[in-house]
Amino acid sequence: MPAILVQSPVSRIRTFVSEYPALLFVLVYFAFQVFFLTMISNGAGVDDAEQLAYVGALQWGYGGSQPPLYTWINSVAGSVLGIRLFTIYLVKFGMLASLFASVYFGARLLGLPRAVAAAGMVGIFMLPQIAWESQRTLTHSVGGTTGCAWAFLAFAWHLKSRSWRSAALLGLAFACGLLGKFNASFFLIALILAGLSIPAYRSVLLSRKSVLSAVVFIAAVTPTGLWALAHTENLLARTHKFEMNAGGQLLISRLHGEWKLFLNSILFAGVALVFFLMAWWRSRAQRISRPRDWMDGEKLIARVLIFALGGVFIGVLISGAAEVKDRWLQPMLFLTPLFLSAVLGRAIESDLPLKRFVVVGAICGLIVIPGLAVNILYARDGKAPSIGQLDYARLFAVTRADGNYQTVVSDGPQLPGNLRLFDNSINPVHLEMPNAVSHIHFPALFVWFGEDVNPVVMNLMSSAGVAASPAEIKRISLSYKYYPDKTDAVSYVIVQAR
Template sequence: MPAISAQTPTTRIKSFAARNPAMLFVLCYFAFQIFFLTMISNGAGVDDAEQLAYVGALQWGYGGSQAPLYTWINSIAGDVLGISLFTIYLVKFSMLASLFASVYFGARLLGLSRMVAAAGMLGMFMLPQISWESQRTLTHSVGGTTGCAWAFLAFAWHMKSRSWHSAALLGLGIAAGLLGKFNASFFLIALILAGLSIPSYRAVLLSRSTLAAVLAFIASVIPTGLWALAHTENLLARTHKFEMNAGGHFLLSRLHGEWKVFLNSVLFSGVALAFFGIAWWRSRRDRVTARSSATDAEKFVARLIWFALACVAVGVLVSGAAEVKDRWLQPVLFLSPLYLAVLLDRFIRSDLPLKRFAVVGAICGLIVIPGLAINMLYARDGEDPYIGELDYAKLFATTRAEGNYQSVVSDGPQFPGNLRLYDTSLTPVHMEMPNASARIKFPALFVWFGEDLNPGVMALMSAAGVPTPPTDVRHISLNFRNYPDRNEAVSYVLVPGPAKP
């Protein structure tokens, strides 16, 4: 009887790494970023400070027109690991790692080659909104794009498994995309349309098992949907940024919006398109009409990209949005490098262009590491240094020396989130929080930038029953860690409690 070889976990890991070096690179890359950025950081930027302000507050929805998934994950991680910058970075870079992994394994499950999957995954480092902005500042966009990647992976698995449980996971993946970022709906609609456009996939999507996907999706989104209906002012808080029907021009606003969709789609994938063009030109002698007719997987990836862009174009036409920023397209175009890798594989005889495309992607990712560190420590946002480098420790020590307080209240999340790093028991409150004034616990610290009275903070004080304007406002000047010659004026007032009736 032949001996059965048993692989140890270490052997299996080594075998996996040898077969999937690109995946190993991605996992090591983001693991390094977690510890590196935690080590060099002083405080959180605006988006991460918002997450610090919500940690520990699990609820069906949050303010600022933002979907809740990313905040849910941060809140759970904070409850388990504690409130810290390490937790914030752990969540962000773990989600980015899962985004890359989902693209890779989704492509493999669809039947694309290992080389195409690796090039498509590493090629995402050539998308500045993912390789740079997502690591530097973005939060909910990371959640939405990662949710879409999970939906892509779940779709690929369901096409292979065709079971009830894979269908349920597809429903959960689609829900994750929608709960990660509401504009991810364009990609998710395109995912279903692209699947229905391919006969072999359509047969699976129209089978009885799809009922499990529908039920899982509905069960996942109903609570947040009901919350949104009850808090429409919070859901629509930032819709002004779309500049719908700007200037009252019905046609011109839509034409401008469609132009921004086209322009920012090109800019979003510009670096990847440039290197694709170089690889295409350098391989002109090895170019063929096509290796064979397109596979279902290749058709699906192509249609998914184009259907998603078409959905955005229709959305602009219907809503009249005149502004479409490139970062809003992240959940729509994150698979564009995979599509470019598919084209290189189909129309060029050699694998060398694919390998170069993957290597360039990896190099772009490596360049981000020192660039991001320099940006966080020394770069300026206009005339001012990075807001995370402000001396929040001095603000905390000064205000604590003047008295105890249970809440930190401001017009934005910057102070409430960062002061929580020094006392995790503090209740953070800012204007975009639903029912913000009701969250204030006294004694409370009201704090804001500048020496003049802040209208938003005054409104919160008044709503909480505190007489305004306050007469005992104090001021402090906070320096930036690596720019001691630069400072920000900050005002604060310590309020023992609301006025007695």
């Protein structure tokens, strides 16, 4: 009987390091960010505070036109690890790590060389909206882009496996993409169209197993779809940001929207494009005179990008959206570095340009660490420091000294979410929550920014059957960490019972 070789843990680690150095860099990078940002953060910013306000409330949908996947994951993590900043950061950076890893393994399953897959993965750090904005503030955009990356990986695996299990996971991954961010639908449709356009993949997608993918997908998204139909006011709460047919100018708004799409697509991938062109120019002497034909996997990646942008172009044309922000393009363009890496890999004899691409991507990622720390601790938005650095601990101590409360009500999630860091049992309520008034339980703290009476909070209070006179309103001045001379006024009322 032949001897069975058993690797020791140290040998396995060495093997992993030697075979997947780029992947190891990504995993260590995001693990470091979890602990580093938890250590230096004083409180949550706007998007993370919204998550803190929803953690623990597993629902089919939420307010603010946002899909539920990211909040579901935070809720599950919060039930295990507690409601704290560490949990919020662990979810965000864990999802970003899985995004990068999905791109790498998806590329390998499509038959792309290891060097191309590594460059396409680490090259994502050259996309500022992912490398910077996703780490700094975004939440649902992270969920949507990560869901699309999972769909890309599941798609590549199904093309290779062609099993019933891979078909089921493909349907689930597509559902994750859509439930992560609704604009992920452009990528998901593009992925299907790109697959159908390639004969070798078409036969897989048109097989009986695709019926299972469709069934799993429909089963996963239907509850949220029904919820959205029943809560259209919440679903459409932020559609004004698209500025559809702004000013009644049907043609002008569409032209402006298409221009913003073109401009922001270039800006989104601009850093990666610059370094790609530099690598292309520097390697002109090593270019293959007659590059090989495009592999099916390379064709798929190129066509996904083309079809996704084409879908957005048509969407702008139909809707009349005059605004297309660069961060909205994350789910459509996150594969850009992988495509650029594939072009370098097929046209240049040496792997050196790809290695340089990896190094530049890694440097871009490393630059973000101190930049993000400075932004969190010291940066100012206009005249105000980061809202996450406000002294929420003092607000909690002062309001608790004035009276007990189980619900915190405000016009936005910033104050309820951050107060929850000091008492996980707090029931947060804010305007964008569906059926917000029904969630108000007494005793309750009604709190808002500013010294003047807040009409939104007063309306929530009135709808809950409570009337407060100006004399009952108390005010506190909160300072910012590292900016003690800068303060914000916060007003509040504690209502013991109706």
